Amino acid sequence: MYTIATLSKAQQHANWQGYGLTAVPSLAKDPLQFFMNSLLEHGDLVPITLGPTRLLLVHHPDHAQYVLQDNWRNYGKGSMWVAIRKLVGNGLLASEGDYWLRQRRLMQPAFHRQRLSELTTTITATISEMMTEWRTAEQQQTPIEMAHAMADLTMRIIVRTMFGTGISNAETQELVTVFADALRLMNVRMWTFFLPDFVPLPGDAAFRSTIQHIDRVVYRFIAEGRQTPNTHTLLHMLLEMQDEVSGQKMTDQQVRDEVFTIFMAGHETSATVMAWVLHLIWQHPDVERRLQREVDEVLAGRVPAFDDLPRLTYTRMVIEEAVRMYPPAWLIPRTAEADDTIGGRTVKAGTTILISPYVVHRHPQFWEDAERFDPERFANGREVPRHAYIAFGEGPRLCIGNSFAIMEMQLMLAMIAQSYRLRLQPGIDIRPTTMPVLRPDHDLLMMPVARAGEQTQY
Ligand code: HEM
Incomplete structure (x- = not known):
């Protein structure tokens, strides 16, 4: 379904400041494709600025774990x-x-x-x-x-x-x-x-x-x-x-x-x-x-x-x-209450953090051939990648x-x-x-x- 680009492509965009208002039509048209592309083209942390509204897409399991568990008190449920x-x-x-x-x-x-x-x-x-x-x-x-x-x-x-x-x-x-x-x-x-x-x-x-x-x-x-x-x-x-x-x-x-x-x-x-x-x-x-x-x-x-x-x-x-491929709660939103740093990136208070289990469950660094339906991934004794399965959320x-x-x-x-x-x-x-x-x-x-x-x- 998705063309799997290599994540190293993100390095080519080191000076990239994030998406702006021009992203709105593709975001509205097909949010899943937009989110997947944002990971494959821009890496694990993707900022979006829509006028006064700041969003940060968080795709890496460790960063999701940081927001939902390690520093969860700083990330409320939002408006x-x-x-x-x-x-x-x-x-x-x-x-x-x-x-x-x-x-x-x-x-x-x-x-x-x-x-x-x-x-x-x-x-x-x-x-x-x-x-x-x-x-x-x-x-x-x-x-x-x-x-x-x-x-x-x-x-x-x-x-x-x-x-x-x-x-x-x-x-x-x-x-x-x-x-x-x-x-x-x-x-x-x-x-x-x-x-x-x-x-x-x-x-x-x-x-x-x-x-x-x-x-x-x-x-x-x-x-x-x-x-x-x-x-x-x-x-x-x-x-x-x-x-x-x-x-x-x-x-x-x-x-x-x-x-x-x-x-x-x-x-x-x-x-x-x-x-x-x-x-x-x-x-x-x-x-x-x-x-x-x-x-x-x-x-x-x-x-x-x-x-x-x-x-x-x-x-x-x-x-x-099936839950991995199609997590019903496909988006877990949070709002930063105070300034913070996620994965080395400064996050201002008020920023909306968007974590998508749909994307995390397809992260090519953690899931091989993620579009393939393969129940064997969950066989007893096979280890599911840590924090990369978040269909039921994480943390408290x-x-x-x-x-x-x-x-x-x-x-x-x-x-x-x-x-x-x-x-x-x-x-x-x-x-x-x-x-x-x-x-x-x-x-x-x-x-x-x-x-x-x-x-x-x-
Ligand atoms: C496939 C089935 C389900 C999925 C994928 C799912 C997913 C989730 C997720 C992702 C959250 C965390 C939301 C967040 O962090 O903002 C959540 C919270 C919650 N879910 Fe489920 N859920 C499922 C079924 C259920 C069922 C069957 C019940 C009740 C019988 C339930 C009751 C709740 C409640 C009460 C919360 C809030 C927990 C809290 O904030 O302390 N869910 N669910």
Whole structure:
């Protein structure tokens, strides 16, 4: 996809001052290509000056590690997150400073792998439901748009793991639809964060009413959850968590903000990775066959359980490689709070730092033949280049849901591979696009074809 120039080319540009306003059209047209070219032509640190706005593209894993981990306190989340905070509250993703640190400590145990094991059956039951729906699609020869199907599934999973199976199918589906609307409308505000609040945007009223709708449901579950303790939902884990020092638990408002944040951070990310996984498997029949062999051997037709996950190693490798190639959070922005130096380059306070996992995962110094889909890169015993795999971020703000995501995707892929082959409608050239997560630019219309022989009956 990209012409791999040698990095020594960067040396030829030693006096180069960085991109200016003339870069805007190519940046807007194809940000991924622009970012890759900036690495290949100008090296690891690439400044962009757009009038008063200073940006620095940080492509080297060590420099990314410096910003996200070693000196993370100097690099806040920046103005786009202020806009998000106003829209969805002060949840973990958007909050900062001591408040963030306290919430992070409070919530960390809920996302511990062992705790998550309690959610496995809710996840597999929700996937089974989708498998049954696919039988009808197959009988009627109706292709399924996989990006949408995966988003619908991960949203159903997050709603049920959050509230338990007590939430009815109709209510789950309603919440899934309303939340999708809220996210779509929120994106408009997010990407126009530089406009003052009083500038009205189309969809403002609709956004307010979708938020009110979600709030009614969430506050009802919080009230019910406080009455009837039940440890097998994420919500109960959040309600239970107690600050070690003060002994305090979260208020209803705090729990509401975190529920909203988990809905937002935790469904589209896994969904788009799964859409890419299905596309990649279709392109690589050898990988598909090996996956099927693994799930047949490990599961022997059973629905997977938590204890099966460590043995579904190839399933996991396929997911990790898909996440490398198509990291949904393709851009991690930060803002320098004070003057600093990164890799010998002076960085002024106020500079926006842009770290792209998409680019870091293709850095030719760390990844060989990076455009090739090769799950073997993640085989046990093979070392992944240090800090060059940052799909889940790095440092103290590392994705809190990474174990949840891997577990959920392993279960999804194992259950799909166990029962179906998916065939893409011919003649579609799929590429990544960036708004807001890294997603396929076309509908992924795929036909489920039940595998012959032994398979699970849902
Ligand atoms: C493939 C799936 C996922 C990917 C690639 C992903 C990626 C990321 C990244 C890159 C960050 C760091 C952002 C930053 O530093 O600014 C992050 C943070 C976060 N993620 Fe994920 N995520 C995924 C799934 C999930 C899931 C399933 C959940 C919840 C169940 C979740 C919840 C969060 C939260 C709450 C944060 C904020 C953490 C903090 O700032 O302390 N994510 N995620």
